[in-house]
Amino acid sequence: MDNLLEICNLQTSFFTYAGEVQAVRNISIDLRVGEAIGIVGESGSGKSITMMSLMKLLDDNGKIKNGKLLFNGSDLLDVSEKGMQRIRGNEIGMIFQDPMTCLNPVFTIGNQLIEPIIKHKKVSKQEAFKRAVHMLSLVGIPSPEERMKQYPHEFSGGMRQRVMIAMALSCDPKLLIADEPTTALDVTIQAQILELMKDLREKLGTSIILITHDLGVVADVCSRINVMYGGTIVETGTTRDIFYKSKHPYTWGLLRSVPNPKTLVKERLIPIDGTPPDLIKPPLGCPFAPRCDYAMKVCMTNRPPLFEIEGQHKSACWLNHPKAPKVESPLVRRDS
Incomplete structure (x- = not known):
């Protein structure tokens, strides 16, 4: 299966x-056509910045220092701003964290849906209106x-989501x-949104990148997962x-900090002690080493x-070295 997206050795700084x-x-990430992958990690791990780099929507003080962003065979780093405007919303769509801050409060939902359809699809206002109504119906909004x-x-x-x-x-x-x-939504609505995304991927064949800090959210949607920490x-x-076969202590920590639906007894959730690394002066060794219960001397340097x-x-853990x-x-006992 061909890759739709290849992020190669991306370095982004502010x-x-x-x-x-x-x-x-x-970092390097690839995504195949029609596939759904997840990027998980704590706040500040670099998940959203990776995607904002892909969309070339960084703040003025942000810069992509190195790497390639190959989308559909073309490197987006070589695409002009005008070219990116044709790609954003047309070939790459993005759902941002807070829909209330992304939707303009002074325009109707119809106006905000119709505008990008007219811009990218070059259709009449009437055709754009029909398309917008169809999309609202597709995502389960009654009386669209x-x-x-x-x-x-x-x-x-x-x-709004x-x-x-x-x-x-x-x-x-x-x-x-x-x-x-699904961050600002209650559990029932979360489940509906995730089920909706699964259905849309199956019906439309859209590739999906799901960014979250919650491993439970990606479990039923994504075929592959990338765990990020410290950029x-x-x-x-x-x-x-x-x-079921994770090999990194940070992944173990993430899994131990969420409820285990398989267990029949009450168990205390175990938080990850400490704080994420300072990325102005990132550590020489493993970024997770100061918080890791299994850290060795080599991990620090x-x-x-x-x-x-x-x-x-x-x-990326020295525990996987042959020597x-x-x-x-610790999850072996938990899943048994």
């Missing part, structure tokens, strides 16, 4: 009065024609980026690899490569 913040440090006349404040949080999904999909993009699409990818593999575990599964001491995953 230049502030305090110094250079190395937000994304030499009536809803077109309403304003964002007249919608619930879940409904559905509008954002409809807007992102209105021009049939090849790639949909969903940045924390780097610390583990990557299939969803089954990450959930040498950054580990992505060791190949099996198939697509890779983990490292054998450590049993």
Whole structure:
């Protein structure tokens, strides 16, 4: 299967009065046509900045220092701003974290849906209106024609998120980026939004990148998961690899900090102690070493490569070195 997207050795920094913040440090991600992958990690790990780099929507003090952003065979770093305007919303759609701040409160939902369709698809206002109504119906909004006349404040949080999904999909993009699409929603609406995304991928064949800090969110949607920490990818593999065969202590920490639905007894959730690294002066070795219960001397001074575990599964941890001491995953006892 061909790759729709290849992010190769991406480095993105922000230049502030305090110094250079190395937000994304030499990461590589690929996405196949029609595939859904997840990028997970704590706030500040570089998830959103990776995608904002892809969309070339960085703040003025942000700069892509190195790498390639190959989308559909072309390097987006070579595309002009005018060219990116044709790609954003047309070939790449994005759902941002907070729909209330992304929807304009003084324009109706209809106006905001119709505008990108007319711009990118070059159709009449009447055809754009029909397309917008169809998209609202597709994402499960009742009475879509009536809803077109309403304003964002007249919608619930879940409904506004559905509008954002409809807007992102209105021009049939090849790639949909969903940045924390369920953060502000209650559990029931979260499940509906994730089910909706699965259905749309199956019906429209859209490739999806789902960004979240919650591993549970990606479990049922994504075929592969990239775990990010400190601006780097610390583990990557299939969803089954990450959930049942994970090899990085940070991934173990993420999994131990969420409820285990399989257990029949009450168990205390275990938070990850400590704080993320300072990316103005990132550590020489493994970025997770100061918070890791299994850290060795080498972890403090040498950054580990992505060791190949099996198939697509890779983990950037010195515990995977052939000469490292054998450590049993704490999740083995938890899943048994």
